[in-house]
Amino acid sequence: MSAPLIEVSHLRKRYGESVVVDDVSFLIAPGECLGVIGPNGAGKTTTIRMALGLATPDAGEVAYTLDGTRLTMPQDALAIKARLGVVSQFDTLDPDFNLAENLLVYGRYFGMKSADIRARIPQLLDFAALSHKAEAKPGELSGGMKRRLSLARALVNDPQLLLLDEPTTGLDPQARHLMWERLQLLLQQGKSILLTTHFMDEAERLCHRLLVLDHGRKIAEGKPRDLIAEHLxxxxxxxxxxxxxxxxxxxxxxxxxxxxxxxxxxxxxxxxxxxxxxxxxxxxxxxxxxxxxxxxxxxxxxxxxxxxxxxx
The missing domain is CATH 3.30.70 (Alpha-Beta Plaits)
Structure with a gap:
């Protein structure tokens, strides 16, 4: 078996007197989508932030195996982030640049050469079904188009693992279905995905396994249909x-x-x-x-x- 792409072991995080993540462990295999679900305040976003090195755990470890090399957060944060793609809950597109320029500038954050980024831009816009909008600015796009552009931007460095924090929140059904189609294509291409979502149909459609969090603790983990059969x-x-x-x-x-x-x-x-x-x-x-x-x-x-x- 291939080594897990990410292995999270016994994470704990406290803010003041509140324990927001309490002994959470999971792993993601190459080509797998793991969904993290739970109510507000369950610890989903804090877990993602620790996986990204944006928050330091009070205990536990976040380890990645990328291109055969084992790396850990936060010691190897720069090397890890260079192989990750992130789509946050909120729009972080630059309103002053058109779509192609947004991809170009973002690629430069990874130290990519402009010529290499420009060579990838047409296929990324085509993947996002936005080729006809290359010269438009984000303010001219619908909500669904912005989310697809954010996904395309997250792919500019050809990441092995995508971390998606509620990527379809606020989208209408047609836009959500198109986003799901694109995510399924990425899984077929061998990408791995860590997905947080409040949409149960999204979780069942995309995720190979689910991690259920509540009050900072893992309360269930497994394949969607297996969990349903076990608990219901x-x-x-x-x-x-x-x-x-x-x-x-x-x-x-x-x-x-x-x-x-x-x-x-x-x-x-x-x-x-x-x-x-x-x-x-x-x-x-x-x-x-x-x-x-x-x-x-x-x-x-x-x-x-x-x-x-x-x-x-």
């Missing part, structure tokens, strides 16, 4: 409409489900045998039902809870 019943029946909430305390219906949860005006029945439950619900024709397989969102809510957590 296979079927979910959602019931909503006037009078639906009363069904949550109906002993007869509860006996047909392994678990019953309420969120807002919807009752969720989790079961291994949906047919008897659906038959019993026919006695309530005024209510609407949705029968579906359990998914990553159900997993996320079971492991981290349904209560909203505010930023900060």
């Amino acid at each position: 019943e296979p079927d979910v029946v959602e019931v909503y409409g006037v009078g639906a909430l009363a069904l949550a305390s109906d002993a007869g219906l509860a006996a047909l489900a392994a678990r019953v949860e309420v969120s807002g005006e919807t009752v969720f029945f989790y079961t291994a045998q949906a047919r008897p439950l659906l038959a019993a619900l026919e006695a309530h024709p005024q209510l609407r039902t949705l029968h579906r397989p359990a998914n990553l969102e159900d997993l996320f809510l079971k492991l981290t809870g349904r209560q909203i957590r505010e930023e900060g």
Whole structure:
């Protein structure tokens, strides 16, 4: 087996009295996408910052194996960053330069020769589906175009590993799907990706494995479908409409489900045998039902809870 591209061991980080990352370990193999999910304040961004050398862990180690050489943060930060690509949550494009100039200037940060960067610009813009916008400035682009340009910029140094912090936040469905298509192409080309996201469909679509964080700790890790099978019943029946909430305390219906949860005006029945439950619900024709397989969102809510957590 190939050595892991990145190996994170027992990371800890404290700010004041608050432990924001608590004994977190993971690795990423070449060509793998690892998704990091968790509610606000779970420690996702701090973990990414330590992986990038932007924050120093109080304990633990971040080690990379790049081109056969083992490097560690923060001692080898410059050598590591030269082989990484980063797309942050926020737009950091230079508004004064056009798209081609943004790529040129960014490539110079890595010490690349202008001629080498210019040779890569057409293929990077083509990859981002932005060839027709080479002379435009970022302010003239849609949100989806800006995110694709940020991704193209992160590829200017031909990195082995991409660190993407919520790369599709704020995009409409069409723009998200195009971004997913581009990320899947990169995985097919052998790139590795560390991805944080709040979109469970994104995580299930792109990630080979998932790391679930909550309160700074790792609470689950594995392949998406394996985690769903391990933690959840296979079927979910959602019931909503006037009078639906009363069904949550109906002993007869509860006996047909392994678990019953309420969120807002919807009752969720989790079961291994949906047919008897659906038959019993026919006695309530005024209510609407949705029968579906359990998914990553159900997993996320079971492991981290349904209560909203505010930023900060």
